[in-house]
Amino acid sequence: MTLDLVDTHAHLDGDAYMADLDAVLERAAQAGVGRIVSAGQDAATSAATLALAAGHSAIAPAVGVHPHEAKSAGDLAWLELAAQNPNVVALGEMGLDYHYDFSERTIQRDVFARQLDLAARLDLPAIIHCREAEDDLASLLRAHFDRSRRAVIHCWTGDWTSAKAFIDEFDVYLGIGGAATFKNALQLHDTVAHAPLDRLVLETDCPYMTPTPYRGKRNEPAYLALTCKRVAELRGSSEPEIAVATTANAMRLFPRLQI
Numbered sequence: 001m002t003l004d005l006v007d008t009h010a011h012l013d014g015d016a017y018m019a020d021l022d023a024v025l026e027r028a029a030q031a032g033v034g035r036i037v038s039a040g041q042d043a044a045t046s047a048a049t050l051a052l053a054a055g056h057s058a059i060a061p062a063v064g065v066h067p068h069e070a071k072s073a074g075d076l077a078w079l080e081l082a083a084q085n086p087n088v089v090a091l092g093e094m095g096l097d098y099h100y101d102f103s104e105r106t107i108q109r110d111v112f113a114r115q116l117d118l119a120a121r122l123d124l125p126a127i128i129h130c131r132e133a134e135d136d137l138a139s140l141l142r143a144h145f146d147r148s149r150r151a152v153i154h155c156w157t158g159d160w161t162s163a164k165a166f167i168d169e170f171d172v173y174l175g176i177g178g179a180a181t182f183k184n185a186l187q188l189h190d191t192v193a194h195a196p197l198d199r200l201v202l203e204t205d206c207p208y209m210t211p212t213p214y215r216g217k218r219n220e221p222a223y224l225a226l227t228c229k230r231v232a233e234l235r236g237s238s239e240p241e242i243a244v245a246t247t248a249n250a251m252r253l254f255p256r257l258q259i
């Protein structure tokens with residue numbers, strides 16, 4: 001039985017897939033991954049993602065400024081313009097990364113807040129990256145996000161207590177990626193086991209975060225099936241059940257995916 005899966009977070013615009021994107025998309029389709037949300041990280045990669053999506057119906061583009069690139073975000077007029085493209089399903093990826101601190105934290109917070117405001121104004125869901133910045137994420141969401149809106153915290157790796165706090169207060173979705181297949185990802189396993197099924201979406205974050213047994217190699221959307229399998233095991237559920245639920249969740253999270 002072929003699963004029907006949505007990869008809710010990928011980066012297909014870069015050099016990693018330049019040579020063989022068509023083959024990558026073909027393998028994705030064969031693995032049941034029919035739609036792939038590919039996220040820009042700055043002006044150039046957002047434009048490249050829109051161009052890719054124009055030529056490949058499986059690719060659903062998101063446009064935004066990754067916290068690493070916040071320092072060069074500018075006035076975001078370019079982002080507002082890019083977001084007018086009717087194919088765009090979300091704004092992002094945006095957020096906070098206090099692990100690498102590639103942009104100053106004050107600038108990260110400012111650029112994230114402005115993107116949350118823009119997402120609200122344009123009625124688009126937000127794709128959020130958060131690393132070692134949960135407290136500031138919560139306070140910025142309190143000031144610039146309403147729980148009636150839609151957002152996903154992608155690449156969730158934290159424990160169930162903090163996941164539950166974000167779900168309870170903001171009604172966000174959690175993006176579950178290849179880390180779920182890692183033996184030592186115990187906090188994440190606990191989150192996957194306990195979270196309400198209607199809050200989980202699957203993602204690859206490819207070309208990064210390659211699941212077991214392909215760790216060390218390039219990741220690609222077809223490997224989403226491995227994460228689906230592991231989520232099913234962790235929840236004592238079946239792969240079809242997880243596929244059906246996470247795909248329905250992805251459609252609610254990104255309403256434009258249905259068009």
Ligand SMILES: [Zn+2]
Pocket residue numbers: 009010011039093205
């Ligand atoms: Zn990403």
